[in-house]
Amino acid sequence: MSIKIGHKPYAERIQDGLNNAFMRKAVSSAQGRFRSGRLKAAEELGDWEDWRTLGEEIRSHTMENLDYYLHQLSEQVEKRGGTVFFAETAKEANEYIQEIAKKKQAKKVVKSKSMVTEEIGLNEALEKSGCEVVESDLGEWILQLDEDPPSHIVTPALHKNKEQIRETFMKKKGYTGSDDPVELAAFAREQLRQDFLEADIGVTGCNFAVAESGAITLVTNEGNARMVTSLPDTQISVMGMERIVPTWEDLEVVVSLLTRAAVGQKLTSYITALTGTRLEDEVDGPEDFHLVIVDNGRSKILGTEFQSALHCIRCAACINACPVYRHVGGHSYGSIYPGPIGAVLTPLLDGYDDHKDLPYASTLCAACTEACPVKIPLHEHLIRHREIIVEREKMTTKAEKMMMMGFAKWASTPAAYKLSTKMARTTLKPWTKEEYIEKGPGPMKGWTEQRDFPAPARERFRDWYQKREQRSDQ
């Protein structure tokens, strides 16, 4: 996989999403739960706005001095027996990891959930070198068995129901139990335990690295990341270069924001801070540790007006607040990063060519900006993307350009404007039922497929206003 998922065009992806009734129900109920969890946790904590301010200040200070903190981190990791590899591209990162796998003659690699390894397509790379790769996060494991991409960055299999999951387990793993989630999870526990014990290499992502001590912190609930970093002899952690904080004191602030904003938990079941290799007198943990720091397009965002997009702590609060995501679901974005942050980040990382539609997958209602625990002005970034797409990239279609020219001409010609507002009600009469248009013609079609459109009023605003003025004159 890479950042881009699937090859269908945007309009088709949106239709698929809109037509997927189960997914839409699942997403709207999940959004409700996530949202109330976040709000409750924020209220309970108190001073939420102060917390957000502090989160923003920490992230912004870190980005401004990123070269310094990455240098410090790498020194500390090396001091603790680890090897650090700076990878400018996905290819460099994958090749380095393939090389380790080859050296170790690794047959089985077990992974905990990581978005950056999805982004660089690490699984495919490792499989090409002959390794079996096992995703161990429950949601990721389901998707891996089903060869399906994630649709949410925190709960990746959100679009699937328990009946579908049961069927996948039956087909791929010979499961014979019911569709009770507890039984399904117990089956995963039993199946994956063996994989943890047998694996030669454990691969993790990184929620936050701590520059001052060289720790890699993983924020999880299932315990799989602890397995991945306790049992195999070799551990490889892959981090996007911006996923770092200066000190432990900063770490606890961003972790507190992350767990509350993501799922409404005060802390998740496991916050695991791993530093280098196991010590000489220790029994479990890796004897060989590699940290791969990935750029893959991120540095192009530094120093630009979009820099704050790198402040993202991957909590998905914006995704859970977005009314557009609610209706079209994660796969419609065609990116492993969906929702508002995905619409901001994907074109920055992977260019406008494949993702020029994403900044338009927003109503600009700003619910995302309000939800963001580190105050990224997401909707403002989306507007700026649109400006760039139109003005700099000149990516508007011919039809749209002509339409806009027509609109400009029409709206600036008083006679044309007057005539059409007068005619609107009569013209639309054949489609009007009880003051509503249910199946509109031409450009109204898309709108009225989803909802009714109110018929133009009997009286034009201008006429009404004129009459009112006359009345008040009298």
Added chain:
Amino acid sequence: MAIHHREAFLDNLAEQLGRSRKRNVEAPHYSVHPQERVFQGATQEELVEKLEEQCKIIHTSFMRTDLERLGDTLRSVLLNYDVTKVVGAGGSRNEATGLTNFYQEIQLEGYDVHIWDEAKGQENVSFAERAGAGIVFSDITLAESGTVTLFNDRYNGRSISLLPETFIAIIPKSTLVPRMTQASQLIHEEEKKGNLVPSCISFVTGPSNSADIEMNLIVGVHGPVKATYIIVDDL
């Protein structure tokens, strides 16, 4: 042990930021400090109450005892969980709290007990894999979130609190602090003093769980399925 491709990578970042490489950065002064206000001035007793409240949310049994009754309390927990194979952390705290005696006693009663011992190597892990319960001491306990902080080391292997189906944490009352803020400050101070940060610090909050299937909370996935905290008042 090495660092690959660092200089070009970081030079590029500095260039993007429109300046030369930073060789020194002064610690920033942030404008707000909300983290210090949480449970500010709370007594140890109040923190115990907060912890007990939080245990209900994190699906964890809460028990309170003192040193004298610690063995009996542990025995009742093991009985309740119906486990006979127990792995415990090693180290001097076992002697100091009378756990060494306790482990010997239950062994005579037919329990299969293994105390983590670096000299036994992988045997520790394979025993933990088959054990029904893992017993550890909390190093720092966070009242707000109901979290036990484990400095995993030669005595407290990572597997003890991870592989068995049940997780039992002995919490000295004196280890209670309001929240992660205080634990982080302590680790930060240790780091500044030049002391080695443990290779693994686990902040553990109750049993493992997942909401990956239809957003239903499933308690017990890869890590422990059940958890008990035992507060020891006079420790």
